[in-house]
Amino acid sequence: xxxxxxxxxxxxxxxxxxxxxxxxxVIAGRVTGEKKEALEGVNVxxxxxxxxxxxxxxxxxKFTTKETGKLNLLIRMMGYKEFIQELFLEGKLIRIxxxxxxxxxxxxxxxxxxxxxxxxxxxxxxxxxxxxxxxPGAAADVCWAIKSFPGVQHVEEGAGLFVRGGEVTETKFxxxxxxxxxxxRYESPTGGFFGTFSPFLLKGTYFSSxxxxxxxxxxxxxxxxxxxxxxxxxxTIGLGMGxxxxxxxxAVPLGDKLGVNFSGNRSNTKPLFDFNNVDGDFTEYPFSYDxxxxxxxxxxxxxxxxxxxxxxxxxxxxxxxxPAWVGNYYGTENSxxxxxxxxxxxxxxxxxxxxxxxxxxxxxxEITSGDEYILDLKETDRINQAKILLEKxxxxxxxxxxxxxxxxxxxxxxxxxxxxxxxxxxxxxYYDREYESYIxxxxxxxxxxxxxxxxxxxxxxxxxxxxxxxxxxxxxxSLSWDAADEITLAxxxxxxxxxxxxxxxxxxxxxxxxxxxxxxxxIISGTWKNDGGMVRVEGYYKDYEKLMREDDSLxxxxxxxxxxxxxxxxxxxxxxxxxxxxxxxxxxxxxxxQDYSGLFPPDFDITHNLSAILNISLTSSxxxxxxxxxxxxxxxxxxxxxxxxxxxxxxxxxxxSASYLHSFFTNNLTIFYFSVNNVTNRxxxxxxxxxxxxxxxxxxxxxxxxFGVSFQM
Amino acid sequence: xxxxxxxxxxxxxxxxxxxxxxxVDEHLLTIKSAQQEAVDEGDVEKLKExxxxxxxxxTFGDKEWLVNYYLALNNYRISTILYENKEMSAKYLESSxxxxxxxxEGKDDFADSHALxxxxxxxxxxxxxxxxxxxxxxxxxxxxKAKKLDPENPRAYMIEGTSKLYTPKMFGGGVDKAIALFExxxxxxxxxxxxxxxPDWGSDEIYVWLGNAYKEKKEDSVATEFYKKAxxxxxxxxxxxxxxxxxxxxxxxxx
Numbered sequence: 001x002x003x004x005x006x007x008x009x010x011x012x013x014x015x016x017x018x019x020x021x022x023x024x025x026v027i028a029g030r031v032t033g034e035k036k037e038a039l040e041g042v043n044v045x046x047x048x049x050x051x052x053x054x055x056x057x058x059x060x061x062k063f064t065t066k067e068t069g070k071l072n073l074l075i076r077m078m079g080y081k082e083f084i085q086e087l088f089l090e091g092k093l094i095r096i097x098x099x100x101x102x103x104x105x106x107x108x109x110x111x112x113x114x115x116x117x118x119x120x121x122x123x124x125x126x127x128x129x130x131x132x133x134x135x136p137g138a139a140a141d142v143c144w145a146i147k148s149f150p151g152v153q154h155v156e157e158g159a160g161l162f163v164r165g166g167e168v169t170e171t172k173f174x175x176x177x178x179x180x181x182x183x184x185r186y187e188s189p190t191g192g193f194f195g196t197f198s199p200f201l202l203k204g205t206y207f208s209s210x211x212x213x214x215x216x217x218x219x220x221x222x223x224x225x226x227x228x229x230x231x232x233x234x235x236t237i238g239l240g241m242g243x244x245x246x247x248x249x250x251a252v253p254l255g256d257k258l259g260v261n262f263s264g265n266r267s268n269t270k271p272l273f274d275f276n277n278v279d280g281d282f283t284e285y286p287f288s289y290d291x292x293x294x295x296x297x298x299x300x301x302x303x304x305x306x307x308x309x310x311x312x313x314x315x316x317x318x319x320x321x322x323p324a325w326v327g328n329y330y331g332t333e334n335s336x337x338x339x340x341x342x343x344x345x346x347x348x349x350x351x352x353x354x355x356x357x358x359x360x361x362x363x364x365x366e367i368t369s370g371d372e373y374i375l376d377l378k379e380t381d382r383i384n385q386a387k388i389l390l391e392k393x394x395x396x397x398x399x400x401x402x403x404x405x406x407x408x409x410x411x412x413x414x415x416x417x418x419x420x421x422x423x424x425x426x427x428x429x430y431y432d433r434e435y436e437s438y439i440x441x442x443x444x445x446x447x448x449x450x451x452x453x454x455x456x457x458x459x460x461x462x463x464x465x466x467x468x469x470x471x472x473x474x475x476x477x478s479l480s481w482d483a484a485d486e487i488t489l490a491x492x493x494x495x496x497x498x499x500x501x502x503x504x505x506x507x508x509x510x511x512x513x514x515x516x517x518x519x520x521x522x523i524i525s526g527t528w529k530n531d532g533g534m535v536r537v538e539g540y541y542k543d544y545e546k547l548m549r550e551d552d553s554l555x556x557x558x559x560x561x562x563x564x565x566x567x568x569x570x571x572x573x574x575x576x577x578x579x580x581x582x583x584x585x586x587x588x589x590x591x592x593x594q595d596y597s598g599l600f601p602p603d604f605d606i607t608h609n610l611s612a613i614l615n616i617s618l619t620s621s622x623x624x625x626x627x628x629x630x631x632x633x634x635x636x637x638x639x640x641x642x643x644x645x646x647x648x649x650x651x652x653x654x655x656x657s658a659s660y661l662h663s664f665f666t667n668n669l670t671i672f673y674f675s676v677n678n679v680t681n682r683x684x685x686x687x688x689x690x691x692x693x694x695x696x697x698x699x700x701x702x703x704x705x706x707f708g709v710s711f712q713m
Numbered sequence: 714x715x716x717x718x719x720x721x722x723x724x725x726x727x728x729x730x731x732x733x734x735x736x737v738d739e740h741l742l743t744i745k746s747a748q749q750e751a752v753d754e755g756d757v758e759k760l761k762e763x764x765x766x767x768x769x770x771x772t773f774g775d776k777e778w779l780v781n782y783y784l785a786l787n788n789y790r791i792s793t794i795l796y797e798n799k800e801m802s803a804k805y806l807e808s809s810x811x812x813x814x815x816x817x818e819g820k821d822d823f824a825d826s827h828a829l830x831x832x833x834x835x836x837x838x839x840x841x842x843x844x845x846x847x848x849x850x851x852x853x854x855x856x857x858k859a860k861k862l863d864p865e866n867p868r869a870y871m872i873e874g875t876s877k878l879y880t881p882k883m884f885g886g887g888v889d890k891a892i893a894l895f896e897x898x899x900x901x902x903x904x905x906x907x908x909x910x911x912p913d914w915g916s917d918e919i920y921v922w923l924g925n926a927y928k929e930k931k932e933d934s935v936a937t938e939f940y941k942k943a944x945x946x947x948x949x950x951x952x953x954x955x956x957x958x959x960x961x962x963x964x965x966x967x968x
Contacts, residue, residue, distance in 0.1 A: 043765045047772045050740075054765055076768055078808045349842070395845040449843045451850040 025089040028062035029096030031055045031075060039077060039100060046087075047072040065089065079103055081531075103531075135613060136625035137655030137677055139706075142205060143184070143195035146224065148613060150538070150568035150583040151209030153606040154631035154651060157686070157699060159184055160191020162604040163209045164540060165564025165589030166221030166519075170498065174216075174225040176308055177387055178339045178357035179405065183224075185288055185314045187333060187363070193286070196312055196335065200249055200263060201292050203227045209568070210540055211492030211523040214443040214459025214476050215389070215399060220498045220519040220544075228308050231296040232259040242673075242708025244272035261294040272706065280700045283328055284317030303344035310337040320367070323689050325424055327369035336360045353389040353401075358382070369424045377413035377431070397447040399459075405439045409502055431509075435502035438466040445476075453482035463497065467505040470516055472497045486530045492523045500548070504556060511551075515558040518545040533573035541565045547593040562591030562599070577617045585609040600635070600644045607632040621661040628654050639691040649685050653678045669712045677704040737775040741910045744770075744783060749914065752790050753949040760791045778819030782826055782912065785812035789833060803840045809833055824863030825912045831855035832872045835879075852876065867901035868915050870894050871922060878926055888929045895923045917947035924956065933960065 031042045038059030045052025046065055053063040068089050073096065075083035080100040087094055138144040143159035146152060153162045160168040168191045173183035175197065184192020206225040208216075216223045232251030240247040249263035270285040272278075290312040298304045315332035339357040346352055360382055367375040389401035414428040445459030461474040476494030483489050497516045504510040525538040547560025566587035573580055589605040592598055610630040617623050633648030657675035664670060681703040689695035744763060751759035767784040771777055788809035795802040813830045820826070834852040838845050856876070859869040874894035880886025902916045924939035937960055943953035 041761070043768050045769045045772075048774060049772075050766065050769045052765075052769055074772065078804060394842050397843060447843075449845075449847055451847050453847065 024064045042077040136627040136657040148611040150570045156190040163222035170221035172219035177355045214461040238712035240710040286316040288314030308339040330366045333363045350392040399445040402442040437502040536570045560593030564589035579615045625657045671710045674707045781816035824859040827859035828869040870898035917950045
């Protein structure tokens with residue numbers, strides 16, 4: 001009997017265990033998206049059971065379960081990454097706050113082109129506008145941020161984009177489809193110190209370091225195409241204040257069809273240089289301001305119009321200290337851009353883009369030595385442009401477009417009679433010339449999709465400029481193959497032309513018979529990309545012809561040539577709280593141009609170029625970043641050595657930045673930021689006077705501290 | 714007495730447990746009929762509920778590939794019902810494609826999965842015309858696989874027929890080719906036995922497709938007969954009801 005009794009209680013106990021032990025566990029909570037918006041209809045359940053609930057309109061859910069012990073809670077929604085959390089169920093209430101991340105859209109039918117990077121909202125993004133701002137050492141400048149990409153060589157301390165063994169003028173800039181001829185502030189022969197447009201005005205950026213489509217003409221090496229902000233959805237206002245700048249920016253929707261984005265920026269570098277004890281030899285500290293007004297109008301379901309106005313002005317004065325003479329440089333520039341752009345959907349699959357733009361640019365440059373003017377030049381540049389683009393998406397993506405551009409340049413003043421020589425002993429010429437030129441272009445491009453995930457883009461472009469009177473045909477091809485789920489191989493080739501500035505055709509100072517410069521690109525590329533990161537390796541060869549050479553009797557002739565070849569490597573990886581990217585470029589480039597008497601490496605032949613960036617989110621509101629940049633020194637001609645036989649010491653810097661986000665009240669975002677550029681106080685050598693190693697030109701920028709605050713509501 | 718008590722308890726517990734823990738097979742049987750019902754009614758909300766349940770069922774660790782097949786089919790159904798709402802429809806189709814690929818990954822010798830995949834690829838061209846060439850070829854390959862794995866599968870022939878119906882004659886399609894395939898499919902449907910947890914949908918739809926093909930040939934009376942036949946096989950077939958209704962309305966207007 002006794003035996004049975006024990007058995008019964010044991011058996012009862014074992015069988016009743018699942019029924020008696022647990023109290024029901026209640027699991028309740030809320031599911032939101034990345035922007036804290038409520039997600040409805042999300043499937044929330046315990047793995048391996050049917051216990052669960054779907055979230056309601058506010059994203060709330062609640063369900064009970066009899067399960068006990070450790071179980072995974074799964075939260076699933078189409079188009080979002082799965083959320084998993086291990087729970088311990090013991091009959092108590094469990095609260096869950098889940099934020100789902102959107103999945104990157106796969107297979108959108110968009111071709112991957114060799115050599116291109118996009119920033120902004122498009123899929124396949126490699127850099128978001130916020131990342132431009134968060135790039136350490138990039139001074140919130142689009143060009144500086146682009147310089148941390150592969151294929152862009154560090155040649156000067158500035159914004160100039162030297163792409164794959166190409167000169168700085170070989171990269172073309174566009175804003176909302178309009179050609180931008182003066183893309184840099186504080187213009188110099190190597191570009192300028194900053195980009196003209198602040199990232200805050202932009203929605204996205206497309207950058208290509210070669211092999212770009214037939215849509216882009218008159219560029220030998222690279223394209224940077226920027227797009228301005230769209231119709232604002234809510235009213236915002238922001239103030240920014242830093243050691244060197246003050247800015248206001250805002251957006252005002254006027255009904256749901258009209259809206260204005262505006263901004264104003266004033267930058268005065270004096271406090272920055274004073275704070276950091278930088279001498280910089282400034283007679284006038286770099287000063288600039290810009291104003292922007294962007295009116296967006298959705299005139300119907302099918303179309304929108306954007307009127308963009310931008311004004312920028314800057315000036316700078318520096319004392320020049322050549323061992324042979326002492327002088328002063330003063331430069332001031334102003335630039336106005338007006339652009340009207342219309343995007344119109346003609347049907348479900350055809351789109352029309354149209355824009356008219358006008359640029360007015362003025363510049364004054366003075367170089368004096370004592371009371372004597374070495375250079376005193378006034379320059380105005382006016383560009384009027386109209387462009388049309390038709391896109392049709394059927395079994396083939398089809399693009400057809402054309403543009404007409406008028407450019408009027410005017411120069412007046414005294415210029416040294418020898419180019420590149422500022423020696424006061426060289427006599428000056430008086431110069432008073434106006435040039436007018438027209439460029440007309442037509443292009444057609446089609447992308448077809450084939451089995452085995454192959455796609456082929458073929459394009460043909462025609463340009464004619466009134467100065468050279470040459471008709472140019474540029475065929476371009478790009479082949480892309482999705483070899484596996486996350487791997488794309490691409491090949492691109494084509495012919496690229498670029499016209500000279502109108503004044504180079506001047507019969508007295510230039511040569512009316514100059515021919516357009518010519519480059520052929522051959523690019524092969526492999527990209528591996530998944531949700532967490534990407535790796536891209538590209539090899540390229542560029543063949544240059546018809547480059548400009550100096551000539552004693554004809555001033556210039558088109559018999560120069562050269563090549564550039566190299567390998568670019570890019571890796572980007574995101575971990576939970578760490579984002580890192582490394583860009584490395586190997587380049588070998590030689591040219592026979594200008595006054596060279598054979599094939600020699602030009603200034604922008606930078607053999608190794610490395611840029612490594614790390615951003616760490618220490619908490620949700622505190623972020624730190626670091627950037628290390630290394631570049632082989634530029635070639636130069638030593639005083640007692642062969643032509644361009646040696647190189648400057650290598651250039652490198654380490655930059656650090658930190659930002660702290662805080663919300664003082666609802667809808668407020670305040671960012672405090674702090675950065676140190678050139679942390680190690682490295683003394684970089686930028687050149688030698690007359691090739692004399694005892695007379696180095698040193699960088700003015702040692703360790704540089706910067707801080708500021710940005711306030712948005 | 715104690716023995717009786719013990720047996721009672723054990724019985725109660727077992728019943729409770731059984732109710733609590735239905736097997737995946739049992740769930741699938743319930744879901745299959747609920748799915749057919751929701752399709753007949755064209756009820757998207759019900760179909761969405763079924764997707765939710767299937768998603769949970771896919772984590773049970775048993776017959777995941779088959780659960781994923783039904784999930785793909787379910788989302789495919791939602792996509793076709795929502796076809797006018799391009800954005801939503803494309804989203805469900807995308808998810809359907811993902812699920813059928815997952816199902817094939819789990820078991821790649823199941824004819825019905827390849828047939829459904831072929832159908833999804835075909836429908837995708839409607840949203841992304843640029844995929845025409847690629848998907849057209851892939852879809853044909855999937856159908857070949859399906860027919861090779863199960864030469865008696867009526868759904869493979871039905872799907873091949875729909876593809877021919879919408880492909881112009883010059884590209885190898887056409888109504889007559891479609892009808893031949895539909896007839897072959899009808900024959901196989903008549904031979905198909907109870908498939909229990911495995912898919913057996915389409916024995917009513919095949920008549921709707923035959924009707925559609927004859928409608929294309931402007932033989933309206935034959936088309937009507939086939940729609941009625943669909944209703945004989947499944948009196949709740951919503952699609953046949955709608956098409957018959959359109960005919961009746963057309964007649965009235967003509968009068």
